[in-house]
Amino acid sequence: MSFPGQPSHSDHFQPSLESLEVGNEAHMDKPSDLLNQLLAQPPTEIEAWLxxxxxxxxxxWLGLAEVAGFEAMRGEPATDLAWARLAVSTRLRLADMMSTDAQRRQQIISAMRLRTEMIGRYGVVAGDGLLDAAEIVRCFLDRHVGDYDDAVTDAARWRDLPTSRILELRLIKHELGAIRRLIDFVPATSTELQPWLELSSRLP
Structure with missing residues (x-):
């Protein structure tokens, strides 16, 4: 795999992670060098180093999240779960770094989408940070406690809303798009979730 201007993984010099010392100019002439060298390692070793x-x-961090997510989506059975765990943990770290709620939620949505893809491949594992479908739904409902009635009202007049509110509603729709893939895995929450899913088609 390669990206424009970035060598493929197979072209990387592959040092041990112990050699990747911050400030070691022998390995890192610019910030991208550290990322490139990390990407030459297995995902579990990258996580351990981080x-x-x-x-x-x-x-x-964004480059790491994107590459890890790409590797997970490639579907290599030996490594896709490990890459997915790395991608999700990186997205959540990025979410904490964002300066606006919209930016933070965009990172969360990226993590949700990848988690639902892995659940579709491997099924649900309760309590697992990647494969617990109920936890994804709980987090959505917790994020939007008290928001449903306002969302219903605003969905009916969204063309008259300010851009910032339209973006908020659109992000909710993206979240629901990811969650819709999980509905067969979380029947216990379907009663609470169903109104949101029915609202989704009316959101901008």
Whole structure:
């Protein structure tokens, strides 16, 4: 796999993660060098390094999330779950870094979509940070406690709303699009979730 201007994984020099010391100019002449070298490693080792290391302030978290998500979606049975876990944890980290609620929710939606894809492949595993379908639904409902009535009202007149509110409603629709794939896995929450799913088609 390669990206414009970025060498393929097979072209990377592959140091051990222990050698990737912050500020080691022998390995990192620019911020992208660290990401490129990390991507030469298995996803579980990347996660371990990120937990144990003082990651530079200019580290390319978005690049890591995108590449890890791409690798997960490729569907290699030996590694897709590990790449997906890395992508989701990176998206959630990015969400915490965002300066606006819309940006934060966009990262959360990306994580939701990848989680639903993995659940579709491997099924539900209760309590698993990647494969717990009920937890995805709970998080959605918790994020939108008290929002349903306002969403119903605004959906009926969304063309008259300010752009910021239209964006909020559109993000809810994207969340529901991801959750709709899980409805067969979470029957216990369907009564609470069903009104939201019915509203989805009326959102901008």
């Amino acid at each position: 937990r144990q290391s003082d990651v530079p302030a200019d580290f390319n």
